[in-house]
Amino acid sequence: MSPQKVPDSSRRSDRSRRAIYDAALALVGEAGYPRTTIEGIAARAGVGKQTIYRWWPSKAAVLMEAFLDLAARQAEEAAGAGEGDDGGHVIPDTGDLAADLRHVLRATVDELNDPVTEAPTRALAAEGIVDPVLGAQFVERLLDPSIQLYVTRLRAAQEAGELRADIDPRIALELLIAPLTHRWLLRTLPLTHAYADTLVDYALGGLSARP
Amino acid sequence: MSPQKVPDSSRRSDRSRRAIYDAALALVGEAGYPRTTIEGIAARAGVGKQTIYRWWPSKAAVLMEAFLDLAARQAEEAAGAGEGDDGGHVIPDTGDLAADLRHVLRATVDELNDPVTEAPTRALAAEGIVDPVLGAQFVERLLDPSIQLYVTRLRAAQEAGELRADIDPRIALELLIAPLTHRWLLRTLPLTHAYADTLVDYALGGLSARP
Amino acid sequence: MSPQKVPDSSRRSDRSRRAIYDAALALVGEAGYPRTTIEGIAARAGVGKQTIYRWWPSKAAVLMEAFLDLAARQAEEAAGAGEGDDGGHVIPDTGDLAADLRHVLRATVDELNDPVTEAPTRALAAEGIVDPVLGAQFVERLLDPSIQLYVTRLRAAQEAGELRADIDPRIALELLIAPLTHRWLLRTLPLTHAYADTLVDYALGGLSARP
Amino acid sequence: MSPQKVPDSSRRSDRSRRAIYDAALALVGEAGYPRTTIEGIAARAGVGKQTIYRWWPSKAAVLMEAFLDLAARQAEEAAGAGEGDDGGHVIPDTGDLAADLRHVLRATVDELNDPVTEAPTRALAAEGIVDPVLGAQFVERLLDPSIQLYVTRLRAAQEAGELRADIDPRIALELLIAPLTHRWLLRTLPLTHAYADTLVDYALGGLSARP
DNA sequence: TCATAAACGAGACGGTACGTCGAGTCTTCGG
DNA sequence: CCGAAGACTCGACGTACCGTCTCGTTTATGA
Known part of the structure; x- marks a missing residue:
């Protein structure tokens, strides 16, 4: 077998790791x-190249972790500030499915439009499209x-009788989310709250004329 | 303005261009x-590097043209072979909108699953996500x-009363197409005819339970 | 045999030739x-590359001819201006060999120090050192x-009894000229009239102490 | 000043340096x-191009060092083998200046005629003629x-009364050496021991007829 | 007098080498 | 004894010229 020198992660320098995240982003x-x-x-982080190669397999992997770390820290902050909220974007359940979906899709629109996270997100997405492992x-x-x-x-909505019972929620959600990411990735048309609302309307109501 | 030395495209070597397309693909x-x-x-095409740099600004641009050329040639072939068909993928209008959409979405699924075109298409898509001009x-x-x-x-369907009149076709079609490309790009779940059919069903019928 | 297409020099464009000389220098x-x-x-002369390749085998050959042409034109001018002088640098024969040699060596020093001709002369010399044909x-x-x-x-001087009769003039002249070109080529020490005079003195008189 | 990243010569790979010398020669x-x-x-030395560019500014500089290294190694060998001789070409002092000069000039002739060192020496000389720094x-x-x-x-000879006291040895030696290098550089006539002897004769005795 | 063949300008072509950049590996040295 | 520093081999970059090869366009006789 190969003697694959595996580094001892317990002795890893936290300072270097943070510096690398910051530099990468x-x-x-x-x-x-x-x-x-x-x-x-490496230069910007004041770190030897080997310190990066030791812990990450590729530039994309570094960026991915840096990005996740950023998200985690932001979530932590949010959790610290607001009480009762767990930091993630839980979908509210007010009993009005359409309203709840509009709420969360609008939030997604805002996230996608955030100029700070745009560059790294696009980079990761692009890399993932080509590299199956990273994807x-x-x-x-x-x-x-x-x-x-x-x-x-969506399951809750089904139980509440708001949603057709014969529907696969895994597919249903794609009707809502995919058009959003489609526009964002391809920059075909602007990504607005109005668009999010329309999507909810079309998806829930269906496109067909009613008899 | 810039004195940009522009090459004389009338003297361009067709043989080289084709060889470059073939080699790139x-x-x-x-x-x-x-x-x-x-x-x-360049090496594979038996061509000097400069001949590529003279006519294309980037690797991605070469691939894009090669890809378009391939598509054009395939369309030409199809047009030559089949009669009545103009070579493009016209959406049939049998009067049954659902059936017609299933037909064309299934064809799209097959195209996306074609192993020959997959690599270059993914490459171009990825590059387009990061580079707005190419995108x-x-x-x-x-x-x-x-x-x-x-x-x-979809306009025809609206006139025929098959589709809600208040709907924007530009958005409606995204409900159908985006989930397909979403799965293809992110490789979340397999892309099948059944999936295409389900999409048509959900999108036309809507997700909401009927009163 | 090779059908070596030899261009017809009678139809050669004089305008191009001159333009090439000027541009090269x-x-x-x-x-x-x-x-x-x-x-x-070619660009500077407003001439196609092929027009150069048609008439000269190498960059050095172009420069050599340009240089000879320049020299010929300068000689012509000199001949037109001064009368009695034939334009070349004939060595005077005043009966005083030492004086005559000082005169011509000083002229040579001035020529070598001429900043206009220095660059092309050095270039040609350097090329000639490496390429035997051009040399x-x-x-x-x-x-x-x-x-x-x-x-x-020097022959005349021998007949006049000014110079040792057993001496080979072909070698004798090298004692005088070689040190000049040596200093010029290697830039060891400045090239002055005084140096020229000293050389004449040492070479004619000999280095040995007299008994 | 310029922040010119200067490489740390203490970490330089000796193996690469030697391989580069050998390959260049x-x-x-x-x-x-x-x-x-x-x-x-680089290819022949099994070395990255950057390793050459890191340590030398030009092809000529590489060759120069390779050449000096070769000379140094040869001198070392000679020093190891012969006793009493320091490896350099000290000019003997037998009391007979003419004989001593003939000896050393003949040795120089042999060196210049050595086919092994000829190509690199000519190359360096040619480059030096055009590039003042290298020259x-x-x-x-x-x-x-x-x-x-x-x-x-020559100073010793002056003190011994063999040489005219009013002579500048720096110039005198040029009378002897310059004709040699002149013939070698320009390939005008063959470079022989007889020629060397003649030069010594002419230079010491002078060209003038004796009264 | 004009046709016709050449030399001409222009510049695209297949190549070679340039000098630079970055990848990923390996070595040295200081804290 | 980890990690910063950075030299190493390797490969691709994009550029500059090489010398060859068409392209029309002059131009300058000789039929």
């Missing part, structure tokens, strides 16, 4: 993803959690 | 997009044409 | 020999003529 | 200087040492 924001290099991250991580770590929230809320 | 298929290099394309070209040259077909068919 | 003067390119000469041309076309003048003058 | 010998490329040297190094590192030996020997 800063560089992607300033210069864009393709002009962000591992050498550049799987992207989905699993960034998308799946929020998708579960939708599934939960 | 072959390499992307064999080695993947990131391991496809301009140097490699715009991608949309304009590859997507817009088929989108227009949907718009046309 | 100007570029060597401005940018130095290594940064002078055939493409650059032979350099010697034959630029050096031999003046060397013959020395030989003639 | 071999290639110049085999293919000639103009067809020797930095890329070629200065060439003179300082390759010529000056031997010139000093001449000066020393």
Whole structure:
């Protein structure tokens, strides 16, 4: 077998890790993803290149972790500030499904339009499209959690008789979310609250004329 | 203005252009997009690097044109073979909107699942996500044409009373297409005819339970 | 055999030839020999590259001819202006060999110090050192003529009893000229009239102490 | 000042340096200087191009150092083998100046005629003629040492009354050496021991007829 | 007098080498 | 004894010229 030197993660320098996250996010924001290099991250973080190669397999992996770390810290902040809220974007259940979906889709629109997170998110998405391993991580770590929230809320709606009983919530949610990410990824048309509302309307009501 | 030396396209070598298209598509298929290099394309095409740099601004631009050329040639073939069909993917109008949409969405599923075109398409999509200029070209040259077909068919359905009159076809079609590309891009779940059928069902019928 | 298409020199464009000479000399003067390119000469002369390749085998050959042309034109001018002088640098024969040699060596010093001709001369010399064919041309076309003048003058001196009869003039002249070109080529020490005078003194009188 | 990143020479790889010297000398010998490329040297030495660019500013500089290294190693060998001789070409002092000069000039003739060192030496000389910086190094590192030996020997001769007291040894030696290098550089006539002997004769005795 | 063949300007072409950048690996040295 | 520093091999970048090869366009006789 290969003697694969596995580094001892218990002795890992936290200071370096944070510095690398910061440098990576800063560089992607300033210069864009393709002009962000591992050498550049190392230099900016005041860290040896080897320290990056030791802990991450690729530039995209660094960015992914940096991004997750950022999200986690933001969530922590939010949790600290607001009470009762767990920091994630739980979908409310007011009993009015349409209103609840509009609420959360509008929030998603705002997130996607945030200029700070746009560059790294696009970079990760693009990388994930081409690299299946990274793509799987992207989905699993960034998308799946929020998708579960939708599934939960839609199930509740089914039980409440708001939603057709024969519907697969996993597919239903795609009718709502996919058009959003579609517009964002391809920049075909602007992404607005009005668009989110329309989506909810069309998806729930259906496109067909009623007899 | 800039004195940008513009090459004389009337003296362009057709043989080189074709060879470059072939080499680019072959390499992307064999080695993947990131391991496809301009140097490699030039070598494989038996062409000087400068001949590529003279006519294209980037690797992605070469691939885009190669891809469009491929599509054009395939369309030409199809047009030559089949009669009555104009080579594009016109959406049929049998009077049954649901059936027609299932037909065309299934065809789209098959196209996306085609292993030959998958690699270059993913590469272009990924590049377009990060590079707005290329993204715009991608949309304009590859997507817009088929989108227009949907718009046309949906308008006809509205006039026929099959579709709600208050609906914007430009948005309606996103309910149908976006989930498909979403699954394809993110590889969340397999892309099947059954999925296409379900989408048509959900989108036309709506998700809400009927009173 | 090869059908070696030989161009018809009677139809050669004189205007192009002159333009090429001018451009070549100007570029060597401005940018130095290594940064002078055939493409650059052609562009500056407003001439197609092929017109250069048709008539000259190499950059050095162009420069050599340009240089000879320049020399010829200067000689012509001099001949037109001064009467009695034939334009070449005939070595005077006043009966005083030492004085005559000082005169001509001082003239040579001035020529070598001329900043206008320095760059192309150095370029040609350097090329000739490495390329035997060009070196032979350099010697034959630029050096031999003046060397013959020395030989003639030294022969006359032998007949006049000024010079040892057992001496080979071909070698004797090298004692005088070589140190000059040596200093010029290697830039060891400045090249002055005083140096020329000293050389004549040492060479004629000999280095040995007299008994 | 400029922040010129200067590499840390203490961490330099000796193995690479030697390999580069060997490759450079071999290639110049085999293919000639103009067809020797930095890329070629790197490939042959099994070295990255950057390792050459990191330590040398130009192809000529590489060759110069390779050449000096070769000379140093040869001198070392000679010193190891012969006793009493320090490896350099000290000019003997037998009391007979003419004989001593003939001896050393003959040795110089042999060196210049050595086919192994000819190509690189010519290349360096040619480059030095055109590039003043390199020329200065060439003179300082390759010529000056031997010139000093001449000066020393000629001073001794003056003190011994063999040489005219009013003579500048720095100029006198040029009478002897310059004709040699002149013939070698320009390939006008063959370079033989007889020629060396004649030079000594003419220079010491003088060209003038004796009264 | 004009046709016709060449030399001409322009510049695209297949190549080679340039000098730079970054990737990922390996080595040295200081805290 | 970890980690910063950075030298190393390797490969691709985008540029500059090379020398060859068409393209029309002059131009300058000789039929």
